Amino acid sequence: MKSPFILLPLFLSILNTNASPIPAPAPVPPNIPSGSTARSQLAALRVAPVGSQTGYSRDLFPHWSTQSGTCNTREVVLKRDGTNVVQDSSCAATSGRWYSPFDGAVWTQASDVDIDHMVPLSNAWKSGASSWTTARREQFANDLSNPQLIAVTDDVNQAKGDKGPEDWRPPLTSYYCTYAAMWVKVKYEYNLSVNSAEKSTLQSMLSGC
Numbered sequence: 001m002k003s004p005f006i007l008l009p010l011f012l013s014i015l016n017t018n019a020s021p022i023p024a025p026a027p028v029p030p031n032i033p034s035g036s037t038a039r040s041q042l043a044a045l046r047v048a049p050v051g052s053q054t055g056y057s058r059d060l061f062p063h064w065s066t067q068s069g070t071c072n073t074r075e076v077v078l079k080r081d082g083t084n085v086v087q088d089s090s091c092a093a094t095s096g097r098w099y100s101p102f103d104g105a106v107w108t109q110a111s112d113v114d115i116d117h118m119v120p121l122s123n124a125w126k127s128g129a130s131s132w133t134t135a136r137r138e139q140f141a142n143d144l145s146n147p148q149l150i151a152v153t154d155d156v157n158q159a160k161g162d163k164g165p166e167d168w169r170p171p172l173t174s175y176y177c178t179y180a181a182m183w184v185k186v187k188y189e190y191n192l193s194v195n196s197a198e199k200s201t202l203q204s205m206l207s208g209c
């Protein structure tokens with residue numbers, strides 16, 4: 001008698017819409033709002049001068065936290081944002097392909113890819129996170145539910161640093177709508193403020209969306 005499990009892979013491949021020979025588009029972080037929703041959310045954000053950096057440390061935002069088994073948040077995002085990502089028993093990505101939507105570059109080594117915090121940790125600190133609990137900051141730094149984490153070219157992530165959109169925008173202008181919508185969504189979800197230059201930059205980035 002055949003085990004019903006023999007049919008399981010076939011059944012799953014029928015369910016799996018990615019089985020088509022056409023390559024699936026690069027996965028995007030979840031819950032990116034439409035342009036009009038992002039414009040409404042931006043209008044609702046508190047506008048305040050940039051707060052103090054005093055007391056800030058990356059260690060106050062624990063990451064990368066364990067998500068499941070041996071996999072931490074970075075490894076989960078590498079898998080989510082890449083294609084054909086193979087991981088070893090410790091969850092390290094041993095092969096795969098990563099498209100960086102900030103600059104359009106493609107990488108085949110995980111070491112060339114950083115997981116960007118869309119709203120950088122120190123930017124969050126200066127716009128409200130200094131008063132949070134450590135647990136809240138850990139949630140923010142490891143958030144897989146909002147568009148806060150994205151796999152991008154490491155050099156581009158480093159060029160961004162802790163800059164907001166008023167000081168740094170991704171090289172691909174075609175990504176401005178998505179970038180601004182992600183930024184606004186995260187600030188909105190976490191009740192973080194924007195400064196006035198940041199707000200007007202985001203308004204112009206979202207104007208054509």
Ligand SMILES: *[C@@H]1O[C@H](CO)[C@@H](O)[C@H](O)[C@H]1NC(C)=O
Nearest residue numbers: 046127128131190191192193
């Ligand atoms: C949002 O942040 C401001 C300033 O820190 C605070 O006064 C307000 O209570 C917060 N709102 C919510 C819903 O947490």
